[in-house]
Amino acid sequence: MKFEPIKPKKVSTQIADQIRSSILNGDFTPGDKLPPERELAEMFGVSRPSVREALNMLASSGLVESYQGGGTVVKSLVEPAAGNPLAEMIRIEGDRALDVIEVRKGMEAWTAWYAAQRALPEDVAKLEKIIEDMRHNLDGLKPSENLDANFHTVIARATRNVVWLHMMQSIFDAMKEFQKNVWRAVYLTEDDHRMLFEHHRAIFEAIRNRDSERAREAMLIHLTFAEERSNVYVQLKREEESQ
Numbered sequence: 001m002k003f004e005p006i007k008p009k010k011v012s013t014q015i016a017d018q019i020r021s022s023i024l025n026g027d028f029t030p031g032d033k034l035p036p037e038r039e040l041a042e043m044f045g046v047s048r049p050s051v052r053e054a055l056n057m058l059a060s061s062g063l064v065e066s067y068q069g070g071g072t073v074v075k076s077l078v079e080p081a082a083g084n085p086l087a088e089m090i091r092i093e094g095d096r097a098l099d100v101i102e103v104r105k106g107m108e109a110w111t112a113w114y115a116a117q118r119a120l121p122e123d124v125a126k127l128e129k130i131i132e133d134m135r136h137n138l139d140g141l142k143p144s145e146n147l148d149a150n151f152h153t154v155i156a157r158a159t160r161n162v163v164w165l166h167m168m169q170s171i172f173d174a175m176k177e178f179q180k181n182v183w184r185a186v187y188l189t190e191d192d193h194r195m196l197f198e199h200h201r202a203i204f205e206a207i208r209n210r211d212s213e214r215a216r217e218a219m220l221i222h223l224t225f226a227e228e229r230s231n232v233y234v235q236l237k238r239e240e241e242s243q
Contacts, residue, residue, distance in 0.1 A: 011046050011050045012050045012051075012053035012054040012057065013054070013057070015040070015044055015046065015050060015051060015054035016054040016055075016057045016058050018044075019034065019054065019055075019058060019064075020058060020061075020063060023063055023064075023074055023162075024162050025162065026157050026160070026162045026165050028074045029074065029153065029157070029165060029166075029169050030074055030075060030076035030077075030166055030169040030170060030173070031073060031074065031169065031173065032073070032074045033071045033072065033073055033074075034055075034064065034071065034072045034073075034074065036071060037051045037052060037055070055072050059072075062075060063075060063077075076166045076169060076170045076173075077162070077163065077166040086100070086170075086171075086174040090174060090175065090177075090178050091177065091178075095234060097175060097178045097230060097234070098227065098230060098231060098234060100171060100174070100175060101223060101226060101227045101230055102227065103171075104171065104223055105220060105223045105224065105227070107164075107167065107168070107171075108152065108155070108156075108168070108219050108223060109216045109219045109220050109223075110216065111152075111155055111156050111159055111164050111168065111219070112155055112203055112206070112207065112212075112215040112216055112218070112219040113212045113213070113215055113216040114158075114159040114161065114164070114212075115155045115156075115158035115159050115207050115215065116206055116207045116209075116210055116211055116212040116214075116215040116216075117210065117212055118158060118159055118160050119158035119207050119208075120158070123154060123157065123158035123207075124207065124208050126154045127151065127154055127155070127158075127204045127207065127208070128204065128208070130147050130150055130151045130154065130200075130204075131151075131197075131200060131201055131204050133147050134147050134148075134151075134196075134197050134200060134201075135197065137193070138190075138193055138194060138197060141188075141189075141190060141193050143183050143184070143187070144193075144196070144197075145179055145180055145183045148179075148196070148200070149172050149176070149179070151200055151203075151204075152168060152172065153165070153168060153169060153172065155203070155207065156168040156169070158207070178230075181233065182226075182229060182230050182233045185233050185236060186229045186230075186232050186233050186236075187229065192229075195225065196222075196225075199218065199221060199222035199225065200222070202214075202218040202221070202222075203215060203218040203219055203222060206218050
């Protein structure tokens with residue numbers, strides 16, 4: 001039997017390993033900025049060149065991307081390297097957004113199911129805070145599209161499945177402009193806003209109560225409603241373009 005000598009890991013490799021673990025554990029989502037090099041150096045108790053080398057290693061593996069003057073941003077594990085073709089496709093052809101919602105119905109129904117089983121107390125607390133903010137927005141019919149997107153992201157994080165999280169974040173990024181337009185065009189009445197609030201509250205309560213099947217059903221009800229209203233928006237756009 002022959003043993004190989006133990007080789008101590010470089011400091012930069014150890015830093016990269018810890019940051020990689022945080023990303024894969026879902027501590028950072030796609031689009032999140034990592035702390036600046038100076039702060040990371042202080043946190044790890046190392047020099048800035050070691051941190052810079054670690055970030056370069058992570059960038060080479062496709063986990064992060066550094067921008068001049070813009071810091072280091074976490075990349076999606078599932079998004080293509082060159083832009084977001086899904087977002088461009090949705091921008092050009094609204095029907096593709098309906099296809100995405102159809103996909104979301106399948107994905108997010110099970111995301112909610114797993115979240116009801118695995119959500120930690122801090123996940124439930126975040127969802128509850130979002131629900132309270134949505135409730136406040138009912139006064140004056142203030143749009144809650146950002147809260148809506150955050151609600152679904154927290155649920156994906158609560159599954160403790162980083163693939164769910166990155167897939168959902170990529171879809172939300174691609175759908176951001178479309179969703180904003182839907183909110184402004186078809187969610188206009190108090191009944192619309194209250195219906196959306198009640199949908200989100202039902203999903204939250206099912207997750208809080210560890211009722212997986214109810215969470216799955218509540219998510220399907222919500223996304224079916226969103227699909228119907230999004231279709232109304234697409235039809236309105238078609239009519240405008242044909243005039």
